[in-house]
Amino acid sequence: MVWAVLLAGLTWHSARNDPPTVREQRTISQAAPRVDAAIGELVAAASGTVYALTPTEFEQGCRVTPFADGAILRRHVELAVPAGEERAVLERVAEGLPSTWRAGVRLTSDGPRLRADAGEFVTVSGRTVADGRVRLSVETGCRPADAVVASLLPGYPPGPESTALAAALSALGVPAGEPDVRVEAACPSGGVARTVRADVAAAAQSPQAALAPLAGGTPVMATDELYAYQHDGVAVLVELYEDRTVLAATTGCAG
Structure with missing residues (x-):
C-alpha cells in the first residue's frame, strides 16, 4: 500500500x-x-x-x-x-x-x-x-x-516594408492598396521581422526595367521568373508569372 x-x-x-x-x-x-x-x-x-x-x-x-x-x-x-x-x-x-x-x-x-x-x-x-x-x-x-x-500569431503595427511594397507596386503601375498578407516573427535580439505581400495582375511593361531604379541598378537576382533587391533596408522579392505578379517586402532581424 x-x-x-x-x-x-x-x-x-x-x-x-x-x-x-x-x-x-x-x-x-x-x-x-x-x-x-x-x-x-x-x-x-x-x-x-x-x-x-x-x-x-x-x-x-x-x-x-x-x-x-x-x-x-x-x-x-x-x-x-x-x-x-x-x-x-x-x-x-x-x-x-x-x-x-x-x-x-x-x-x-x-x-x-x-x-x-x-x-x-x-x-x-x-x-x-x-x-x-x-x-x-x-x-x-x-x-x-x-x-x-490565427489566434497563436502575434500582431505588430506596419513599418517600412509597407512603404517599400507601395513603391514597387507604383513602379509597376499598380495602385497601392492594403497588402493581401502580413506575416511576422519576433527577432531574437528584439524587434520584429515582417513581410507584406501583394498578388496583382501581370505588369504590362517589363518588371525588371520598371524596378531597376528601386534596386539601384544592382539587383540581387534578375531572371524571367524572379527579381530581388534591397531598397532602404527592405528586402523585396518579385515573383513573375504569365498571368500575375507576386510581391513581398520584408524588414528583417539584425544578424
Whole structure:
C-alpha cells in the first residue's frame, strides 16, 4: 500500500513538473511560440540576403496516436541568392544559429540540406528549391490541436516594408492598396521581422526595367521568373508569372 501511494505521488509530481519527453505531450499552442522564435533566429542568421516570410501553414488530420487526430504547424523563410551560392548560404545560416541547435549542412543526392533542432521537438531544415532559391523551414510535427493557428500569431503595427511594397507596386503601375498578407516573427535580439505581400495582375511593361531604379541598378537576382533587391533596408522579392505578379517586402532581424 505504501509503495502504491508513493508511486502515485511520484507520477503526479512528474506529470506536473517534468519536461515533456515526446512531442505528443506538447500541444500546437504550446509549440507556436517556439516556432515563431525559430523563424526569428533563421531570419537573423540569414541577414544580408534577400528573403521573405511566407504565410503560416496549418495542416490538420495527421495522427497523434492511432486514436487521436492532430495538426502540424509549419513556417518558412524564402531566400533569393546568387545562383551557385545556395550551399554557402545554407552553411552561413547554420553557423549563425544557436549552438544548442546543433545545426549542420550535409550534401545529399538532392543537394545540400540544413538540419537543426530548435528544442521542444521543433525541427528546422533548409534546402535548395531552384537555382538561386533556398527555403528554410520550421515544423512542429504532429501535435494535439488545441487552438486555431490565427489566434497563436502575434500582431505588430506596419513599418517600412509597407512603404517599400507601395513603391514597387507604383513602379509597376499598380495602385497601392492594403497588402493581401502580413506575416511576422519576433527577432531574437528584439524587434520584429515582417513581410507584406501583394498578388496583382501581370505588369504590362517589363518588371525588371520598371524596378531597376528601386534596386539601384544592382539587383540581387534578375531572371524571367524572379527579381530581388534591397531598397532602404527592405528586402523585396518579385515573383513573375504569365498571368500575375507576386510581391513581398520584408524588414528583417539584425544578424
